[in-house]
Amino acid sequence: AGTQLCNSLGVTEFVGTSVGDTIGLVIASVDPMLVDVMKLGKYRSIGIIGGRTGAGPQIMAVDDAVKATNTEVISIELPRDTKGGAGHGDLIYIGAEDVSDARRAVEIALASLPKYFGDVYGSEAGHLEFQYSARASQCLEKAFGSPLGKAFGMTCAGPAAIGTVLADVAVKAANVDVVCYSSPGNGGTSFSNEVILIFTGDSGAVRQAVRAARAVGLKLLGALGSEPKSTTHPYI
Amino acid sequence: AGTQLCNSLGVTEFVGTSVGDTIGLVIASVDPMLVDVMKLGKYRSIGIIGGRTGAGPQIMAVDDAVKATNTEVISIELPRDTKGGAGHGDLIYIGAEDVSDARRAVEIALASLPKYFGDVYGSEAGHLEFQYSARASQCLEKAFGSPLGKAFGMTCAGPAAIGTVLADVAVKAANVDVVCYSSPGNGGTSFSNEVILIFTGDSGAVRQAVRAARAVGLKLLGALGSEPKSTTHPYI
């Protein structure tokens, strides 16, 4: 479950792989025939992060990557995936003036990914996901409308019913403001079996809200099956 | 595959679990910040039924529950799930003036669930689902537009091709009226690999139509793999 950065494949686009069947790629100059259909705007050099499982972890990791490099998030798409699980995969395009910046952003994202899988917990019955950032950057703003530079919190669970209770627990646990709420038939989840709450506020309050929801989520998902396990190591 | 009602978890929202990785929950008073985004209307006390597999069984079980309690179905959402299978999961919110009514409705739904998984048949190739009610109540009306107080019949199969034939077999087998037809690209299935037919009519005719489709469905799904098995015990 670690990150591999190497280029022994002989494919110039390849950067590396990481947790969640995630692959990192770059295209130095996207063919002109594809620029419009891919909605790349002004960019021709792009980094690509995509996985079978996740979305939250990859979005957090790319948020770190764009903070640290001269790049911008172009788009974030959320397929219905997780290899038979209740959630998403992801496809994120990162734009740069120079391909070396795109490559550096992809490397940073792949390296950050194991951290952000730390509060993704799974069992045979479903999964829980929690994310926290003291200071949201452009990827979190683009994905969820979370305010730039403010604290970011996320609670998520599948089956969705558990996610509903976690949303309520989080907002009651601390003085936070709701940024968005997504449910299977209510926009934003690509029909995944999840309820997702995004919130902001004082960073201490946001972290407290996330932790309160995590404590309840581990019990509720545990009631449906075995004890949920972290994918890597909890970080919040 | 039975129902568990207990509250040794120490989570006040927890009611119990049942077949299909289904969990039953209540929130005594949903936080005011969530009432609008959750589209709860006038309700603050809610019951929640959600599972990884199903939709039909949970909708039937909640239909029983709202008949028997002073509650109302607020919403029914259908994620694309079944843990790698061809169908749905579900997320149902039930509203009540008093949380004890919401809890009672959730308990009744969880207890009814094994019955309504009885005509859900599975194999490694796909699944069949049949439901029948002599008298549809508010959950069946809300989910499918089935007329209140009239008989309700449902045929469903994945892969969807089998569901198409079952729809035709059902309407030819008895004098029934089509309420709705859903297919993967035609609304109502969240891109599940199913064709679903809902019909009404005289209760004897509806049951006859369901049984005729069931006999054909078991043969067709059986042609793709092993003999389809009931999840619990057939009830129709």
Place this chain on the structure above:
Amino acid sequence: AGTQLCNSLGVTEFVGTSVGDTIGLVIASVDPMLVDVMKLGKYRSIGIIGGRTGAGPQIMAVDDAVKATNTEVISIELPRDTKGGAGHGDLIYIGAEDVSDARRAVEIALASLPKYFGDVYGSEAGHLEFQYSARASQCLEKAFGSPLGKAFGMTCAGPAAIGTVLADVAVKAANVDVVCYSSPGNGGTSFSNEVILIFTGDSGAVRQAVRAARAVGLKLLGALGSEPKSTTHPYI
């Protein structure tokens, strides 16, 4: 993984089965109550092809079938499926004046299917799909808008990130014209975890573009897990 044509089931609608949990069926005369909801237009006799895995292979196989018979494709629907994989299933209706024509078309499609699974490659991490036709017929036109009678090429991969690079590799490898590009949040994929490129041009150029993408795709998907394997035998 072969095709079975037989009718020992005692179900008149049954034609046979093939790769991808695909079943072939016919209805001699669809019940009048279903003709409108199924959007059959002028047809009453229909052939049905539907599977849990695929879409590309079944669309190619039906393209062959309508070329060879007096039939027309009515509709192509793409559920999100592949039994926990990253892609689609499919549901295709074929119309005919006479049920014997519909049955013949379904038989041809089932028999062609193993060929078109030949350039579908899978591993535990995802899949690759490549298709090529020197001369597109009505099913490819209806599914993708590919010009009738012209060469047809398709590259596809899940996770979608790999599909993005394959699209770029294909259009750079030869002088081809883009027909359509599909990504998870960009139309056409039912939220599958795939990027799909359809292109046309001189038949030699189209084949060259497909082969160049295939060579890269096998390396990139291989970087995420074990060596991807053909479902049957490569044909391009």
